Amino acid sequence: MSNDVAVLGVGMHPWGKWGKNFVTYGVHAARAALADADIPWTDVDLIVGGETVRNGYGGYVAGATFAQALGWNGARVATSYAACATGAQALDTARARILAGLCDVALVVGSDTTPKGFLAPNAGERWDDPDWLRFRLLGMTNPAYFALYARRRMDLYGATQADFAQVKVKNAKHGLANPNARYRKEVSVADVLGSAVVSDPLHLLDICATSDGAAAVVLTSVDYARKHGIAAPVRVKAVSTVTPTFPNTVMDMPNLSTDSSAVAGVPERTFKESIAHAAYEEAGIGPEDVSLAEVYDLSTALELDWIEDLALCKRGEAEALLRAGDTTIGGRIPVNPSGGLACFGEAVPAQALAQVCEVTWQLRGQATGRQVEGARVGITANQGLFGHGSSVLLSV
Amino acid sequence: MTQTSTPAIEGWFTTGDEPALIGSRCTACTTVFFPRTAGFCGNPACSGEEFEDVELSRRGRIWSYTDAQYQPPPPYVPTHAEGEAYVPFALAAVELAEGITVLGQVAAGYGVDDLRVGDEVEMVVETLYADETGDRLIWRWLPLNSGPVVELGQESDA
Known part of the structure; x- marks a missing residue:
């Protein structure tokens, strides 16, 4: 059935x-x-x-x-x-x-x-709420978490701030003709690198707004x-809303620490990898069949993480895809043809549905001015606070 | 009243010459948690509800790092006097031998240029902010691989 x-x-x-x-x-x-x-x-x-x-x-x-x-x-x-x-x-x-x-x-x-501005926690003192404590004890904002992931890419895989800026340049170009996008303006690498550093290595233009x-x-x-x-x-082939598997060993917003892997061992997949894996398994469709992806680029660098979490390339290879133009419309696997959060800004309860809207238009061939030619399969991905995340896989 | 130095949060770390973060170890499966927990063991294969305090390793390796170039919003408490400029601070996520990664600010005087993924750091206790009771203390990560701190305005031109 x-x-x-x-x-x-x-x-x-x-x-x-x-x-x-x-x-x-x-x-x-x-x-x-x-x-x-x-x-x-x-x-x-x-x-x-x-x-x-x-x-x-x-x-x-x-x-x-x-x-x-x-x-x-x-x-x-x-x-x-x-x-x-x-x-x-x-x-x-x-x-x-x-x-x-x-x-x-x-x-x-x-x-x-x-x-x-910064998404700050609700008012009142809450000494048992990590979302409150991270601000009080550490001054740890959302961009600071994004910056941790970005810096890791630089130190481990040789990513540069110019690579991150290039993600913004690409997405800004993708979103130019999208009537639902908030920002429809070309951006240059120099624009990104010339904007203020919010949390090193991320500049203001690397980080998505709220809308x-x-x-x-x-x-x-x-x-x-x-x-x-x-x-x-257009058919929904899979909706993955899996929770993490203990131990969650990646530092996730808004936590101050990870689980310990000492007793249970490091799990086979990170949480974000498992979100996508469950979608592929449920759909019986593999990453090699994907025509396009709409991923949660809360920061430019995070888009590169997602490309790997979705198994569209091996770990550490997303920069190579980006530099080759593979993730641009017209390339091998366009990512965020809508323009992504870079062009939209985040509207939390609407965003995962917006991703589904974009993939639907793409699969129908109705994405005027940003169409991925011959798109047959599209996947979405996002991750939120407290063990939430999703991936929706659609096809025609 | 005398001004005292007290932790900004009760029961998360010890102070003194060799300060350490305090975690909880499940008495059933021995999994360690930080911050301390008094609830249920997070290991899905364990139904433990009893924990004993355990001091975490004082040294670890940097998982990643960043800084806060803009003053974070409340409930962050500003550390500079009114009229003075905000001073950015660095942050690091540090992997400990217990298989836990713990976030913390980086020791005063150090910035992202002093840090690298994989570098060794040591937990220290410093003042986070001051209130009507005196200094409020927090754990921080001290880089062990970098050279001496240079005061602002005294940087070498070399």
Whole structure:
């Protein structure tokens, strides 16, 4: 039995700083996805919202908030929170109900508004919360974690700050024609290297911003898609939302330490490697079949880590791919054809869904101005706080 | 009232001539955790709930490092007086013999140019900030492979 579900509609609200309520963005994206699917809201029998933690009670019950804004239609409701993987977890909830035969049409929506500057923890003293303690005891910001990974690439694999800058140059070029991207401007290596160093070796332009934005996906069974007149829809082949396997030996945000490998031994795969591995296993598709990848470039250097975590090349070889132009549109394995977080900025509960939207447009051949020719298989990847991460594998 | 020096967080490290981080060792499977835990053993093959304190190795090797060129947001406590300029500090993740990597600030006076992945460092205790009770102390990583610290403004031109 096939475990495929069909992506019938995708839609987004452009990323930016618009000063509006997250519900406004979410409804905009939802209506765009429904229109794309040619399915009326009244036919949706499950809505899943990606929770936002910055928008009060309405954000905690995002699924119901969007349902009410669209007009109560009696649909079942769920809300997911999984940090940066929120959108993928919401998608997986919808997929599970469809595959169980409990639902025909599901609408998945993620939306956020985000503050300026460093993402700081919530107010109040919390001496048992690592997300609070890392600031209090160490002054350890998010970019500082990204910088640890970047510096490791330099000392172990010979990466340079110019390599990291080149990732930004590539992604800025990819996103130029993307109507949903916030930043649509060419950037040079000199621009990146001339911007202020935030956490050595990363410059301001190596690090992604935070944005407002929303993305939505309409999922149906493959049968429903056929009856709806779509014989060959983009299919979700796998949704990986695995947790780490003890011991997690990579220093993960917001932790102050790793697990100990002394008793249990070093695991076969790092957490990020295991996220992708589970997606490939579930889909029965290997990295050699992937046409493009949308990965979570919270920093430029992190994109290089992801390329290796997705097994698109061997460990330590991502710089060689980058320098050869392999990860540019037109190259062997384009990475972040949407422009990535470099052009979007992060809108946490929407971001994993935005990755799915981009892969869907690519697989349909509708990514005007940034199309990866002949794309058949696309994979997404991200990692968030506290053992969350996701990878979605789609194909036509 | 006399001003005293106390750890910025209770029970995470010892002070004195040979300070050390304090971890918890599961009495069932012997896996070590840092920071200390009083809950459940994180080893999925173990259901231990009892732990004993254990001092972690004072020396380790740098897993990676960076610095904070901008003042972090609260609850970070600024260390410079009002009107004075913020002084960036370095950070390092250090692999210990216990198979744990532990983050820490790097000892005062050292920057990223003094660090390299794989270099040996030693845990020291220094002042993180001062409050109404006096100095608040924190563990830091002291590089062992680099030369003497040069005061700002006295750098060699060579």
